[in-house]
Amino acid sequence: MTDAGGPDAPHVTVVSTGFTYPEGPCFDAAGVLYTVELAGGVVSRTIDGEREVWVRPGGSPNGAAFGADGTLYFCNNGGNWGPNASTGMIAGLGGQPALIQSVDPAGVVSTVADSCDGQPLNGPNDLVLDGFGGIWFTDPAWAPRDAAGSAPASASPPGAVRYVGADGVVTIVRDDLVFPNGIAITPEGDRLVVGETGTGDILVADLIAPGRVGDWSIYARLGEQSFPDGMCFDARGRLIVAGTGSGRLFVVGALGSVEREIPMDDRDLTNVCFGGPDFSTLFVTQAETGRVVSLAWDFPGSPLAVQPLR
Template structure:
C-alpha cells in the first residue's frame, strides 16, 4: 500500500490540483480561493474568485486561465495580475462549467454539466472549444456529467471522466481543434464515478473517486494497476514534485456540510514504489 502524507489541512472544499512552477496549485471552492503551496507546506493565496465551481490551467505563454463556473466565463490573469474576461460560455450553457484543460497549441477545452446539480433533473453535459482568439464552440455533447480532463503530451488525444457513466472517454484532436473518434478509453465498473484525473508518464491514468474514497491508476481498457485508499472522498489528483513522481490528492468529507466545514485535505503519496 502506498504511504500517505498530509501537505495541508483545515481547508474547506478542495479541488483541481495542478503542479506548476515548483508548487501545487489548487482550488478551495469553500473559500473561493486559488492557493499555491510548496513541498514544505508554505502556502499563498493567489487570487479570490467571484464564483464557484472554478478550475484553471495555463496558456503556452504562461498566462493563467480560470473558469468562473457560476458566471459561465473564463478569466485570464494578465502579467500585471489583472483578471480580464477571456471567453464567454453563456451562449452554450448557463449552468455551472466544471473543468478546463489547455492543449499545446493554445486551444482550451472546458466542460459543463448542463443541469442544476445536485437538485436538478439530469441532462447530458458538453465540451466546448475556446480558441486563442476567445471564440467558443461546442465540440462534444451527450457527456454523462463531464469531470476531469487530460490531454496527452503529444496533443493528439483528450480524455474526459464521465462520472455518471463510470468510464473514461477519449477523443482524437484534429488540427482545427475538433474532437473526433469518440471511444471508451476505460470502463471502470459500477460505482467508480471518476472525478479528477491525471496522466501517468507511462500513459496510464490516475482517477479520483468520491464514493469509493480512493485514487486508482488504470491502463487503457481498465486494468487496475495501483490503488490509494483514503478515509474520505477523493475529488481530484495530480502528479508533480521535482521528478513528477509524487501524487497529490485533494480530499474532502462528502456531506451537505462540506462547503462550510474544514474537512479538506491536500495529501501526497509516492506514485512509484
C-alpha cells in the same frame, strides 16, 4: 507536514490543510502548488506548507492549469458544489456567472469565456490546454437538488465538452454527456480523454485539429460507484482518476483496464496532479477533509503542457 491514511491506505503526506472544497491542483514554473476552492471562491497557494489565498474571483473556481507564460486558467462553475464536512454541510446552489477565467502572474483576474453560440455556459468543471493556445473544457449541467443540497450526477441534464480557440471563439465538441467532469490529453498529444461522472465511463476521441475530434469510444468503465473526477497521466501512459464519492484513486492502463485501485481516507477525492523536484510525486485534493495530500509514485508524471497535434 504530517502522515495520514487509514489501515489499508498507502503512505500519504498531508501537504496543506484548511481548504473549503479544494480542487484543481497545479504547479507554477517555480514549483509552487496552487489550489482552487469551490466553496471559498478563491485561488490559494501553498507556501511552506501553509495555505495562502492568492486571488478571490468569487463564484466557484474549479479545474485549473498553467499556461506556458505563467497565466493560470481555471473553470468557474458559478457557485455549485455538494455539501461535505469542509463546507459545513452547506451546498452551493449556483446562480452566479459560469465562466472560464484566467489570472496573470500579477494576480489580475480576467474572463476568457462566458458563453457559446450566444448561450451562457452551464458550469465549467475542468480544463486542459493544448499546443495551439486553446482550452478544452467540460461544461456539465447540474441536476435538481435534494433536501440535503446534493445533486445526483446520474440525473443531470445533458452536459458538454467545449473548446476555446486561441481567437477566443467557443465551440461545441460534444453536448450529450451525463455530467462530463475530468479531462486530459494523452502524453502523445493525440487523444482527448473525458470522465463522465454520471455513468462512471471514461471516454476517448482522437484529436484532429483545434476544437475538432474524431469518433468517441469507451476508454475505460469504472462503474457508477466511482464518480470519476479530475485525472492526469503518468509517463508510462497510465491514467490516474480521482474517484469522488468512492475514496479511491483508479489507475487505468494504456489499454483501458483498471490496474489498481488505491484507497484513501477521504471519500471526496476531487483531482490529481504530479509535482515535486523529479515530478514523481502525486498530489491529491481531498474535498471532505479540506486538504491536499501527496504520495510517491513509481513513474514520473506526464507534464500538463502538451505537444502540438501530430
